[in-house]
Amino acid sequence: MISTMPARFSCLSGSSGPRRLGPLLAAAAVVALSCDAVGPQEPLPDDIAVEVVASGLSSPLYLTAPSGDTRWFIVEQPGRIRIVENGQLLTTPFLNITSRVLSGGERGLLSVAFHPAYASNGFVYVNYTDTGGDTRVERYTLGADPNRLDTTTAQLILTVDQPFANHNGGHQMFGPDGMLYVALGDGGSGGDPQRHGQNLNSLLGKLLRLDVDAGTPYAVPADNPFAGQAGRRGEIWASGLRNPWRFAFDRVARTLYVADVGQSRWEEVNVVPQADAEINYGWNVLEGSECYGATTCDRTGLTLPVVEYSHADGCSVTGGLVYRGEAIPGLRGHYVYSDYCGGWLRSFRYQDGRVSDRHEWAVGSLGSVLSFGEDAAGELYILSANGNVYRIIAGG
Numbered sequence: 001m002i003s004t005m006p007a008r009f010s011c012l013s014g015s016s017g018p019r020r021l022g023p024l025l026a027a028a029a030v031v032a033l034s035c036d037a038v039g040p041q042e043p044l045p046d047d048i049a050v051e052v053v054a055s056g057l058s059s060p061l062y063l064t065a066p067s068g069d070t071r072w073f074i075v076e077q078p079g080r081i082r083i084v085e086n087g088q089l090l091t092t093p094f095l096n097i098t099s100r101v102l103s104g105g106e107r108g109l110l111s112v113a114f115h116p117a118y119a120s121n122g123f124v125y126v127n128y129t130d131t132g133g134d135t136r137v138e139r140y141t142l143g144a145d146p147n148r149l150d151t152t153t154a155q156l157i158l159t160v161d162q163p164f165a166n167h168n169g170g171h172q173m174f175g176p177d178g179m180l181y182v183a184l185g186d187g188g189s190g191g192d193p194q195r196h197g198q199n200l201n202s203l204l205g206k207l208l209r210l211d212v213d214a215g216t217p218y219a220v221p222a223d224n225p226f227a228g229q230a231g232r233r234g235e236i237w238a239s240g241l242r243n244p245w246r247f248a249f250d251r252v253a254r255t256l257y258v259a260d261v262g263q264s265r266w267e268e269v270n271v272v273p274q275a276d277a278e279i280n281y282g283w284n285v286l287e288g289s290e291c292y293g294a295t296t297c298d299r300t301g302l303t304l305p306v307v308e309y310s311h312a313d314g315c316s317v318t319g320g321l322v323y324r325g326e327a328i329p330g331l332r333g334h335y336v337y338s339d340y341c342g343g344w345l346r347s348f349r350y351q352d353g354r355v356s357d358r359h360e361w362a363v364g365s366l367g368s369v370l371s372f373g374e375d376a377a378g379e380l381y382i383l384s385a386n387g388n389v390y391r392i393i394a395g396g
Helices: 007-012 028-038
Strands: 048-054 060-064 072-076 080-085 109-114 123-129 135-142 149-160 172-174 180-183 207-210 236-239 246-250 255-260 266-273 307-310 317-322 334-339 345-351 354-361 369-374 380-384 389-394
Touching: 048 072, 060 109, 060 380, 072 109, 080 109, 109 172, 149 207, 172 246, 180 246, 255 317, 266 317, 266 334, 317 369, 334 369
Parallel strands: 060 369, 246 317
Antiparallel strands: 048 389, 060 072, 072 080, 109 123, 123 135, 135 149, 172 180, 180 207, 207 236, 246 255, 255 266, 266 307, 317 334, 334 345, 345 354, 369 380, 380 389
């Protein structure tokens, strides 16, 4: 356990609470390169804009693409993954598992992740709510058609019982270390009545880290903070989450962003070095940085958000991504996010443990923002309940 950080780690500092450095930052040289890679920031543009690149979708919840691919893969909540190729939304889905999915509210097909070696193994991972209301993470394999997954290849990776219909979380993503990270909400209802967020023997209210290449269906990485500990689930990477609907890795600054949906007062965005394990984000001791349900509380060991806003300004944070594309140089390094009720578009830059350049962008009506996405070139997209997918572009 490391309680203080040497000076060479300063560009990744800023989180509070216990931390443990994993293999990603084992060498100081790697960290130094990561710091230098952030580089000087170009001036923030005067404005940015959005353009509709796909429409007519059914609750589009996520967009991504494997490395080097010019297509976009869009998750629809009812249980389909659609492809946009050469600017056209293809009629035949990449995957259709609507018969296996319970969709509505916070349930449904919630995300997709391409294996880092997708080009050679064809592995694709999905996270959805099954017809019994529980979370399933499954792997599918590409068939002979490059635009179709073979539904007969389904392999169960993880299933988690969901006690209530909300707070499924549902995002998953491969980290820069090749591990599969899976975000799970606290199980739902309100206020975490079953106390999952702070229970290290429960997978709910956690960010998990799984090695899907070292075991069947997965192995617990030996450097996970609770690996091999009795009464604690080895899959856990971080705890104290209410409903981490979306999280993101910044591959340049080597940071992990977690946007956690609040209860009734505060929405929050957290940023920590991506290699920090055993982070406790505080729920349900805290909502944002405020004590939840009490006038005082013990914040020892808890990581506080770097950005938070009250429900006077929205109702449910829609976590985004750090822009690393080429179209808007001045936006590089900014985390772009929104709110389901607020419908606004905001960004901030996080470096050296500080938030700067907070900005709200006037881009017109986006509807209820469900999610963000990123293509293989690093350009960002906004997905709305109105069925549209918007690409963020340079303004003017």
